[in-house]
Amino acid sequence: MTTDKKDIIRKKMLEHQSEAKVVRKIVLVISILLLLLIVLISGGGYLYIDSALKPVDAESKTLKKVDIPIGSSVTGIGETLQSHGIIKSAKVFKYYVKLKNEGGFMAGEYQLSPSMDVPEIVSRLKTGKVLAKASFKLTIPEGKQLEEIAAMMAKATKLKQEDVLNKLNNIEFIKTLMAKYPDILTEEILNSSVKYPLEGYLYPATYPFYKQNPSVEEMVTAMLNQTRKVVSAYSEESKKKNLSVHQLLTMASLVEEEATEKADRKTIASVFYNRMKIGMMLQTDPTVLYAQGKHKERVLYEDLEVDSPYNTYKNTGLPPGPIANAGKASIEASLEPEKTGYYYFLATSDGDVIFTKTLEEHNKEKAKHITGKK
The missing domain is CATH 3.30.1490.480 (Endolytic murein transglycosylase)
Structure with missing residues (x-):
């Protein structure tokens, strides 16, 4: 290779190296500028948010x-x-x-x-630190059914119970609520077997109202807001247990209706889950009474024959929907039942609940405590 060619190649290599240095400098400068821009934007964003969380006027005495x-x-x-x-x-x-x-x-x-x-x-x-005092407070206890809640709402507002109940079951009204609460009110409540779509969804609590005669919608909205608040706190547990909101509230209503003051709700829930696991009917008396639309102290054998999808003496699994509203304790029990081998329980006259593993044990306890009840 001649000296001239070597010089030409050397010059080109030097030119390439020089160009590479320039490119590296440009890339470095651009990178630094981008980094500074990111810092300024993030810093500015932080300052904006921090400022927005502070008082509009810290010295203001205006109310x-x-x-x-x-x-x-x-x-x-x-x-x-x-x-x-x-x-x-x-x-x-x-x-x-x-x-x-x-x-x-x-x-x-x-x-x-x-x-x-x-x-x-x-x-x-x-x-709820408000300026005005509540015009009245509406207390909805645990274990109440929709018809009972409608009566309470009517009494508090001087509406007719029939009008309140009709509103609570109006399909157009229900659909507007479903659009507003899609996370808790799903198509499951419109199942043709469901007696009342909102049964079990009006959470038990005390609700303050700030005008004398709130509408049915205003009262129901307050209750559904509370239901949403309570249920959303257990969304992860519900997913793990593969329970929809409707199924959760249905199970919780059974626990609520069977529980006494002395009862361990989590153990009651375990009995229901144990039965469902082996395809055994739940056979819980409150579902029979709900199917009949009655409130009775004693459930007779003839009552168990009622033809209804709610009759858990004739149908396996959960009933079509809740049979009452349920409180937090029953909801938690439905999500975190005890691990037991129990398949039976009965409540004694003094409120104790006796749990047993076999039908033979159950019948013995029944003969001791509830002979002649059915």
Whole structure:
């Protein structure tokens, strides 16, 4: 190879090296700029969120009346607070509530100030520290059926019980509620075998109302909000147990109706699950009474013949839907039953519950404590 050719090759190599150095410098500069941009954006985002969580005016002594209607969504509450100048950003409020898994906000007319930060406002909305006193409080006990709840709602608002019950079972009304609560009210409640679609879904609690005559929808919305709050807390456990909300509330209603003050709900639940595991009928008396639409102290053998999908003496598995509302203890028992070998139980006259493993043992206990009951 001649000297000239070598010089040409050497020059080209030097040129390539020089170009590579320039490219590396450009890439380095761009990378640094991008990194700085990311830092500025993330830092700016953090500062924005941090600022939005702080009071609008920390020195303000103004108190504003803010009305939070029954059934308000987190988005709606945030927009209301922002429009009243109580918070800086409805979006940041919404994301904060979701991130902190807050909920259970209570309706009412609140007295809030721009000097309050978001955590304090959330706390007030949860505890119901309102300006106005409740016009009345409606207490729904555990183990109540829809017809009984309709009577309580009617009495509290001077509505006719028949009108309340008709509203609670109106298919168009039910569908509007399903659209509003798709996570708890599913197509399962519209099964043709289900007696009342909302049976078991109106959570037992005390509900304050801030006007004398709230509508049926307003009252039901308050109850469904509470049901959603309670049930959503157990969503992971429900998935693990492969239970839909409808199945969970159905099982919980059976536990609720069978339980006495002295009863261990988790052991009662274990009996039901043990029976279902081997295809044995649940044979629980409250389902028979529900099928008949009766309240009786004694269930007779003739009652067990009622032809109904709710009759667990004639049908295996869970009934088509809940037979009453259930409290937290019964819901938890349905998700975390004891591990037992029991297949039978009976309640004595003094409220004790006796659990047994075989029919022979059960019949012996029955002869001792409940002879002649059926």
